[in-house]
Amino acid sequence: MSYSENDPFSQQSVFVNFNQDFTSLAVGTKTGYRFFALNNVDRLEQIHHSGEQEDIALIERLFNSSLVAFVSLPSSRKLKVCHFKRGKEITNFSYSNAILAVKLNRSRVVVCLEESLYIHNIQDMRVLHTIRDTPANPKGVCALSTASDRGVTYLAYPGSTSMGEIQIFDTENLCAKIMIPAHNSPLAALAFNTNGSLLASASEKGTVIRVFSVTDGTRIYELRRGLKRCATIYSLAFNAESTLLACASNTETVHIFKLDENSASSTASAQPTVGSFQEDAGWMNMFGKALMSGSSYLPFAVSDVFAQGRSFATAKLTFSGIPSVVALSTIDRQCRLLVASTNGFLYVYNVNVEQGGDCSFWRQHNLLEGVSGSETTVGAPTTPSSGGDQIQDASKASPNSPSSANSLRLQDDAEFPPMSHGVE
Structure with a gap:
């Protein structure tokens, strides 16, 4: 659930979103994002704080893994995919228009624009399919089964x-x-x-x-x-x-x-x-x-x-x-x-x-505010030094383009190694 510049509450609003099985809560603010565990109703445990970042517009965490996808307000057309525990950026994509919603499950990443939807393979972030010329959807209404x-x-x-x-x-x-x-x-x-x-x-x-x-x-x-x-x-x-x-x-x-x-x-x-x-x-x-x-x-x-x-x-x-x-x-x-x-x-x-x-x-x-419990604070995600700034134009990606990426080990919630790949 996000806020907009026209929202009367935008000056004090944050982005809030539960993960797919409601076991954690993501909170995006003007200075970064936080994750909270939801296994105790009396004490809210902060499990991660991103450190200083751009104003967060959207954020999605994959279950209880270290994989997170987010969009910032200053760069509303760019999706960043990160390994948040390591502070590493895996990859990022640029789209033709502002990103209105992002949905994750263990096999797919769906990016919703106002008049199109991009379906990525979560293992290597290839664009598998694009649904173009959809009816105007300015609020990014969509859902992905998990x-x-x-x-x-x-x-x-x-x-x-x-x-x-x-x-x-x-x-x-x-x-x-x-x-x-x-x-x-x-x-x-x-x-x-x-x-x-x-x-x-x-x-x-x-x-x-x-x-x-x-x-x-x-x-x-x-x-x-x-x-x-x-x-x-x-x-x-x-x-x-x-x-x-x-x-x-x-x-x-x-x-x-x-x-x-x-x-x-x-x-x-x-x-x-x-x-x-x-x-x-x-x-x-x-x-x-x-x-x-x-x-x-x-x-x-x-x-x-x-x-x-x-x-x-x-x-x-x-x-x-x-x-x-x-x-x-x-x-x-x-x-x-x-x-x-x-x-x-x-x-x-x-x-x-x-x-x-x-x-x-x-x-x-x-x-x-500060909360009790363990807290892991790392700096803003950084691009792997060997790969450079891997910004890719999703609108030009081919569903069948080859990938040189190492597959993400999705069954291991603690392990999401940084990767880089090219798009034809």
């Missing part, structure tokens, strides 16, 4: 500027898989579950969240964030078991939905769950409950609204309108909701997975 039982991972991105169409692309076989007509309004957020079998989406209207099967595009769950007002959805996140889905928006409420038969899209008249209608106060609350009992007698367009799954649990923030990213993680044998905000704080809530309802606030951590 794992799959079938050994295939997928990229999801908007297929239209006027409608909420989702294009799903097979990043292993480098071919289009399916198009899903998800919403009537343009897309605002996308998220895969852990094994890449489900995809959650929200539109710019922000009232309904839908979950689809990646296999055939079937709508599995229909979830209603609220009736009272539209919202800007900032972040969606499944838990590891794909039984819960969290949603953060520009409102003061984080919603958590339970993915069960009550929220299944095929259920004609799902009953309200604990925590339902919490955002829809007053007469709308009473009106909604009354209609639920007789929804089968309503016109389809109306009854469909009340057949959608309601939030199972909610967490109340002390602010609104500040971009945040969410995660659902089991820490110390307790389900926790983690909310990392661009105001520089991490908020921790306890989630009652049996009863739902209001999530109890547990801790607040300042991401910009």
